[in-house]
Amino acid sequence: MIDLNNGIVVVSGGGSGIGRGLALKAAARGARVAVVDIQRDAAAETVALLAAAAGEARAYEADVTDLEALQTLASQIERDFGCINMVFNNAGVFSGGTLAQTRPQDFGWLFEVNVRGLYNAIQAFLPALERTAAAGGLAHFVNTGSENSLAVPPLGPFSAYTATKHAVFGITDCLRRDVKGSGIGVSLICPGLVQTNLWNAKRxxxxxFGGAREAAAAAGGSMAAGRTIEATADTVFEGLDAGEFLIVTDPRIRSFAAPRLDEIARALDTADARITTL
Ligand SMILES: NC(=O)c1ccc[n+]([C@@H]2O[C@H](COP(=O)([O-])OP(=O)(O)OC[C@H]3O[C@@H](n4cnc5c(N)ncnc54)[C@H](O)[C@@H]3O)[C@@H](O)[C@H]2O)c1
Structure with missing residues (x-):
């Protein structure tokens, strides 16, 4: 079991949904939590919930698409709390449609937040985690991918979003190789559908990228079939305790991820049979 007692945990996108759930679980394990969000009030609400549960936390407003802001933030959190132990790179946004239906601005928005935002956070927080690991402390990146990281789900299409979450898998796997031997751990969370506010991400x-827009409440309907935030966060911590790289939070993902694995295996078999000299 990972020991987070008095540990310093950073959660981006901590003002809502899965990020808030992860912040609450970390605090329940005795962690002190830096709640980071583009929405200051939402981050402050999470901090109030943590305080009500006797957790120590602070809210920080930051946009993960701004590398300099994240670098300043990393130094600020170290000054406020001390050595950083765990960084949940969880901030993410969503927009639906086929690739043809996705406006260039929304394609840019999805990739800036979901992909560049992750790269920025790695740039900003890696030096802090290296210092923690060098001093023998727990140092771990936990990146939020999706069922959309593993295959193209039948629900949708959310084509540009799905593409960003494939990139999150690629970046996280590269990060694992990059930090091998440094004492820094890396995990990728792949949640299935979760009952959050992601349907209203354009808020x-x-x-x-076109400005804030509230979605019609009906847009959130399909998320009711999702697991709860609390159950999802429990599954994430079970995976972290077990030292897993890849943490899948919904067994229903198998129905569309397994056929992709089969397809890759068949293509490898075909290559073996077809190509006998290199
Ligand atoms: N809800 C699901 O079904 C589901 C499934 C798989 C993966 N995910 C992923 O989980 C993560 C969290 O999403 P959620 O479902 O909790 O949604 P959510 O909308 O409830 O929470 C996302 C949070 O990220 C913040 N955020 C958005 N843009 C930001 C930016 N540029 N900088 C900093 N913070 C920003 C939002 O303000 C919000 O508080 C995302 O990466 C999402 O892609 C969600």
Whole structure:
């Protein structure tokens, strides 16, 4: 079991949904939590919930698409709390449609937040985790991918979003190789559907991508079939305790991820049979 007692945990996208759930679980294990979100009030609400449960936490407003802001934030969190032990790179946004239906601005928005935001956070927090690991402390990145990291789900299409979450898998696997031997751990969470506010992600869309927009409440309907935030966060911590790289939080993902694995295996078999000299 990972020991988070008095540990310092950073959660991006901690003002809502899965991030809030992870922040609450970390605090329940005795961690002190830096709740980071583009929405200051949402981050402050999470901190109030943590305080009500006797957890120590602070809210930080930051946009993960801003590398300099994240670098400043990493130094600020180290000054406020001390050595950082665990960074949940969880902030993410969603927009639906086929690739043809996805406006260039939304394609840019999805990749800036979900992919560049992850790269930025690695740039900003890796030095802090290296210092923690060098001093013998727990140092771990936990990146939030999706069932969309493992295959193309039948629900949708969410084509550009799915593409970003495949990139999150690639970045996280590369990070695992990059930090091998450094004492830093890396995990990838792949949640299935979870009952969060992701359907209304455009509420935080920056002006340069078209500005904030509230979705119609009906847009959230399909998320009711998801697991609860609390159950999802429990599964994530079970995976972290077991030292897993890949943590899948919904067994229903098998129905569309397994056929892709079969397809890859068949293509490898075909290559073996077809190509006998290199
Ligand atoms: N809900 C699901 O079904 C589901 C499934 C798989 C993966 N995910 C992933 O889980 C993560 C969390 O999403 P959620 O479902 O909890 O949604 P959510 O909308 O409830 O929470 C996302 C949080 O990220 C914040 N955020 C958005 N853009 C940001 C930015 N540029 N910088 C900093 N913070 C920003 C939002 O303000 C919000 O508080 C995302 O990466 C999402 O892709 C969600």
């Amino acid at each position: 935080t869309r920056q002006d340069r």
